[in-house]
């Protein structure tokens with residue numbers, strides 16, 4: 001378990017090539033995945049994969065960041081860092097989920113929103129702000145699984161719902177440990193030290209009340225998948241039993257306490 | 259394979275890069291406008307601290323803004339104090355210095371104001387309080403203001419100025435973005451007006467939350483408005499970006515700002531907008 005790992009080791013494991021991938025998660029957790037493309041405004045951002053699927057027989061909407069596997073995919077997907085069109089796709093699919101009364105399941109592994117020129121021109125800040133304003137209010141259960149990196153506002157935009165769980169080897173930060181070290185000590189090489197100070201591990205975040213739980217991870221991905229499946233099954237059952245007013249009030253309180 | 263340096267996914271950097279803009283206008287000296295280069299004698303920046311040539315609004319403390327903006331102001335939550343959630347080395351010293359410099363308990367001033375006779379809830383961020391970064395208390399004061407305005411059916415005006423997240427508070431800083439957004443949503447659901455006024459600089463997590471959530475989004479001339487820092491962008495795309503990519507004027511052209519309003523015209527402008535939406539809440543269609 002992660003208790004034995006240092007924060008720096010968790011950072012390395014979160015970014016590891018052995019990490020479970022978005023296609024693996026989607027193929028194994030769901031059946032009949034229909035991928036849906038585009039934000040209906042300007043583009044289809046490959047960094048976000050989204051669509052319809054069955055989870056253990058019930059209809060759900062799935063949105064996920066995807067870092068890609070091949071070099072070509074990684075370029076197209078900006079290594080999993082969404083552009084504004086990606087966040088607008090997430091919001092579009094979430095509103096569709098709300099219309100049809102389906103839960104929203106989000107999977108996050110991103111260093112952060114893509115910091116590019118066109119991203120600025122197309123309103124990266126506005127795209128995330130709108131997710132926080134509107135995605136945070138969708139009237140269906142909304143669960144997020146962080147399975148690698150979750151960097152800053154770009155991850156938060158997909159983690160503003162009812163439950164957030166993290167895989168054992170994942171991190172959730174306000175900025176990267178390298179960025180943190182270079183600001184604080186003017187030395188990005190002190191990232192390992194920064195990782196300790198930042199309290200970015202799942203255990204530390206659970207203690208701070210930022211997440212609901214930590215999911216055990218195994219080198220054998222089928223075991224990790226089974227653990228994720230169990231969490232989703234349990235939490236969907238919990239959330240679907242809640243009257244809407246209570247669901248929304250608890251969601252407000254989930255963030256109000258900070 | 260790295261497409262961009264993770265070391266630089268930080269928004270604060272761009273604010274630091276613009277050193278000239280951080281300089282306060284020193285008494286008895288000449289200063290060059292950081293936007294147009296115009297040489298101004300300090301007395302000539304006037305009450306509004308703006309460049310007489312390009313109307314750039316110099317960075318000012320939150321309390322200075324009150325002097326020309328409001329008729330009356332009743333401050334709220336001035337005694338709240340951050341609990342330093344990460345027990346962060348050196349943070350207390352930094353906070354003490356920031357408090358002395360700005361006469362604030364954190365990076366935002368909140369209260370109930372009247373502007374030309376119109377009552378509203380008003381928040382002003384202070385770029386001199388740890389670069390206007392978004393801390394727990396910043397978020398708490400703003401959330402309380404929106405909650406109060408929702409209860410009292412008041413419009414809200416927020417002047418933003420921020421380098422982004424408060425890294426010394428870790429995840430707590432990030433959570434403020436959702437906390438405030440939820441309060442904005444509740445205020446909006448009641449049909450109440452929210453005007454954000456983006457001042458130099460508005461970046462990072464503040465741009466990516468309440469700055470961009472106004473029903474009406476105004477900006478000061480030449481204010482830097484963006485999400486990522488200039489250097490981060492250039493390192494990511496391996497190209498130089500134009501200096502005006504994140505200027506208020508470009509952001510307006512790209513469709514993300516309603517209007518640019520010079521500082522000396524803001525009081526009148528805001529009063530007119532408040533009057534237009536008078537009565538708060540939704541317009542009664544039976545009238």
Ligand SMILES: [Zn+2]
Pocket residue numbers: 291292293294295296309310311312313314
């Ligand atoms: Zn000027």
